[in-house]
Amino acid sequence: MKKISTYRRSSVIPLRMAFVMWLLFTYQFYSGHDLGFLGIYPRHLLGLIGVLVSPLVHGDVNHIMSNTVPLILLGAVLFHFYPLIARVVFVNSYLATGLLVWLFGREFFHIGASGVIYSLAFFLMLFGLFRKDKKSLLISIIVVVVYGGLVYGLMPNDPQTSWESHVFGAGVGTSLAFVFRNRARVD
Numbered sequence: 001m002k003k004i005s006t007y008r009r010s011s012v013i014p015l016r017m018a019f020v021m022w023l024l025f026t027y028q029f030y031s032g033h034d035l036g037f038l039g040i041y042p043r044h045l046l047g048l049i050g051v052l053v054s055p056l057v058h059g060d061v062n063h064i065m066s067n068t069v070p071l072i073l074l075g076a077v078l079f080h081f082y083p084l085i086a087r088v089v090f091v092n093s094y095l096a097t098g099l100l101v102w103l104f105g106r107e108f109f110h111i112g113a114s115g116v117i118y119s120l121a122f123f124l125m126l127f128g129l130f131r132k133d134k135k136s137l138l139i140s141i142i143v144v145v146v147y148g149g150l151v152y153g154l155m156p157n158d159p160q161t162s163w164e165s166h167v168f169g170a171g172v173g174t175s176l177a178f179v180f181r182n183r184a185r186v187d
Helices: 002-031 045-056 061-081 086-104 114-131 134-154 163-179
Strands: none
Touching: 002 045, 002 061, 002 086, 045 086, 061 086, 061 114, 061 134, 086 114, 086 163, 114 134, 114 163, 134 163
16 A cells, blocks of 8 residues: 555656646647747747746647656656655756756747656666666666657757757756766665
8 A cells, every 4th residue: 555655646746747737738729829938938038937837838739648648657757766856856857958948949939848858768767877776777778668769859850849858858867867876865
């Protein structure tokens, strides 16, 4: 019974974020109001609001569907296996990725949770390699097998896709994995 409550607890933050994403998407869908203006618009003061809001806004059903499951799964893995650093990693994945997109991204509205997803995925893929303990290495291998294809999203191929979010998310996740590699207790 204790394991079930641990699994539930590790999913709370990712599930809440996914719930808000779907709430905003449902509003957008039924009202006909496009919330894309809440995205990150690089180097414009009003575009800074997107650092907080853009991961919650999605353009269409395919966009939100492709972000929901990885966000929940990767977030749950992070919070379950690394509870002592999970909040810091999650918040930095969210905010640092958005801030880097605001500073260096192309001038258009960047929306969606993929930057956060890339950050979480790269953190989980590389943390085991940097840390070199068996549990973290196993988690890294599993995440690479399941989400290794994310590497292809680092290359610009569609002008409508914020590949900058992918690249900066991957960089933030990699940096966080390196920073926390020597932390004595992470679980």
